[in-house]
Amino acid sequence: MVVSQSTIPTANTPPFSSTYESETRTAYGPQRSAEDRGRDAGGAQPPPGDVLDGNGSTVRGDEEEHSQPAVPNTQDTRRRREKKARKLRKTAIKIASLNINGYGNLVRDHEDNKWGKLYRMMSDNRVAVLLLQETHLTNERMAAIHSMFAHKIRVFNSENRDAPTQREGVAIVLNARYVNPKDAAVIEIVPGKALQMSLTCQGGDVKTILCIYAPTSQGAAERKLFFEEVRNYYTNHPGVPRPDLMGGDFNTTN
Template structure:
């Protein structure tokens, strides 16, 4: 059956810091992790930078992930396995890949993707990996302005990637301005293509960073997503998260909803499936059920306030309350630790203490957060591997989804 593109899409960007180690012609462990990141996060489109891909590596990856991912990359012409490289990882579970086309804007630096969305709409996305050198960075954005910033230029909906420059001192720690010419070049390009920094639009004064320099502890928000101004009303859930494997960048994501589609509500609350095997909750459920049965047995003459319907409604409400309370207790300790550290990082980023103290504190917290996220990600990978070992060769629902 032909796969339909979803009306709600999550798009993201991540500097993956190289291809990763691989044995002979096999895919690297890092790409196996990326496949899991896309699946677990339900990410429809992931723009990747510093991929170090060759055409042979891309073919091998597409063969390995044929059922789940479409990977299209642009390689550096001089040193494809050791420098630059950009790529798109497209989630085949969420997007009809037959309606996608790509165009190489600049080898190893910029890759354009065009796709059909729902209700006749289209999306044009540019994945960029701008140079570190500020003079080259300035020239890079001037070339993009020449391609896209004229009335006859190709109109863009999203630009995302590693910009290697910030346009506001608040996006660096310690705060400072980048080369003015590079800053103005980015701003001029975004103004001419009518794109805005969505996260900054939603968080005008907040500090949060996507890259930390290990040697100095300084941080910056150089990984960003710009969207067309008219798309801002459809954009939500702007996030910066650790991918779960070792890289010096955090992943930035945003959800896009096609508002031309019929309204779809939040849905109804459902009992978490993990509680169905939780002994403590099952005991509470049994006690509530027996209490209801006793109340029904002892009910006298039916009245407006005493009848089986009201008794059953009361039982259901008590059961829901007990389930919600128990679910909060069942949240893994690792998740609680991660959320606590994120709160501490947010407090430190937006605090008023001495700059050097904040840099040192944030570096420690960021390292700890990365370590915990890697542990959680590793636990998920082990659970997936165990599930595959147990049911991968058995004719069941899991097997049919794979095949």
């Protein structure tokens, strides 16, 4: 089983900025201008652009025009980072892929009850989207699965047209605890071999996922033709969104 995680981006934190007030304040009230202090002392006025420091000495205006810029509070900055990280965790979904090598059965406690094991795996590992290959599903089998799990999961399937219970088949299973199946839009790219889903995630972002099962019966030449068929589909349907993530059983080895 291959597991990957996708993070939904959130809005960036506004950059820190500071402004300067026209009147500088001290612990003893507003700081008086150099001109006022010079007048009270009865001395000569400093030339334009010069100021008097706290000891009565003249400081050139081009040496010190402003006080040092305010430094952002380290604790506040850390809190903003932690808040952003929490938002990212809330909007992250976990996606897994698995070749189940056939339908199995739905008999409770049976060793070949694959769907009961899949549901427990999704629950224990908090998997939101499960990509399946070699599902061998039909509409009747899908109805039985939905009845068994009472809306806890939703299965979207693409079957082999000639022998759906014996060959190929891909499916995308949604865990209703983490994603809303009603927001899912499915497109069959290649029947029984490639199924795409666009899903609205938390935060309102739409992510597109492609589930792949590459054929093996005729070797590498058949797989090459399959991937060309997938590519041609997107070329001939420019309005169909390209996947953000592709997963499945590619049946390729080094």
